Amino acid sequence: MARVVVDVMLxxxxxxxQGQAIAGACPRLGFEGIGQVRQGKRFxxxxxxxxxxxxxxxxxRLAETLLANTVxxxxxxxxxx
Amino acid sequence: MARVVVDVMLxxxxxxxQGQAIAGACPRLGFEGIGQVRQGKRFxxxxxxxxxxxxxxxxxRLAETLLANTVxxxxxxxxxx
Numbered sequence: 001m002a003r004v005v006v007d008v009m010l011x012x013x014x015x016x017x018q019g020q021a022i023a024g025a026c027p028r029l030g031f032e033g034i035g036q037v038r039q040g041k042r043f044x045x046x047x048x049x050x051x052x053x054x055x056x057x058x059x060x061r062l063a064e065t066l067l068a069n070t071v072x073x074x075x076x077x078x079x080x081x
Numbered sequence: 082m083a084r085v086v087v088d089v090m091l092x093x094x095x096x097x098x099q100g101q102a103i104a105g106a107c108p109r110l111g112f113e114g115i116g117q118v119r120q121g122k123r124f125x126x127x128x129x130x131x132x133x134x135x136x137x138x139x140x141x142r143l144a145e146t147l148l149a150n151t152v153x154x155x156x157x158x159x160x161x162x
Contacts, residue, residue, distance in 0.1 A: 001116050007123050022124070022147060031143050033136070035082050035127035042088050042123040043103070046116035055114070062112050066103060 001046040004059045008068045008075045009040035043067050044080075051079050082127040085140045089149045089156045090121035124148050125161075132160050 010016050016038050023037040045062070047055045060077050068075040091097050097119050104118040126143070128136045141158050149156040 009123065009125065019124075025147060026143065029143075029146060031139060033129040033139070034143070035129060037127070038125040040123045040125070042090065042121045043100075044090065044119040044121070046118070048114040048116060058112060058114070062107065062110075062115070065110060066106060 001048060002051040002055075003080055004045045004047055004051060004056065004077060005080045006043040006045060006059060006063045006067050006075055006077050007040065008043070008063070008073050009038060011072055011074055014072050040073075041067070082129060083132040083136075084161055085126045085128055085132060085137065085158060086161045087124040087126060087140065087144045087148050087156055087158050088121065089124070089144070089154050090119060092153055092155055095153050121154075122148070 018039045019037040022039065023034060026034040026037075043063075045059055047059065049055075056077060056079070063075045063077060064070055099120045100118040103120065104115060107113075107115040107118075124144075126140055128140065130136075137158060137160070144156045144158060145151055
């Protein structure tokens with residue numbers, strides 16, 4: 001089984017209240033020099049056999065269909081060793 | 082501003098019902114050859130200035146304190162260009 005990773009993040013123009021809450025808490029917790037924080041989702045998808053272009057295209061289609069809301073989210077598909 | 086990424090995933094021994102629900106839906110949606118699916122969180126943290134060991138250690142401490150529940154989750158800190 002090989003592992004393909006799908007990273008799903010809100011589009012830059014979309015407000016990220018969770019990320020803002022984290023960034024806002026940093027100074028209170030003693031973390032200086034932290035700018036913007038964005039929170040998203042990470043999916044690790046195991047695929048059978050070798051990862052070829054067809055399998056990557058399948059996972060991309062899975063991301064578009066099920067893993068990301070493409071109206072407000074961007075996603076990136078990559079293979080991790 | 083440089084960007085440091087924190088990937089937070091459930092520990093392997095912890096049940097991942099969301100990932101199982103996705104894996105279970107794949108055959109119904111026409112996706113064959115998909116094995117296990119694990120869902121986690123991805124944080125993009127902007128830090129001021131250059132990313133040096135001290136900044137990485139800061140983000141690591143932030144992950145331990147705020148971003149991950151280290152009882153059931155593992156996290157990985159890495160710099161993305």
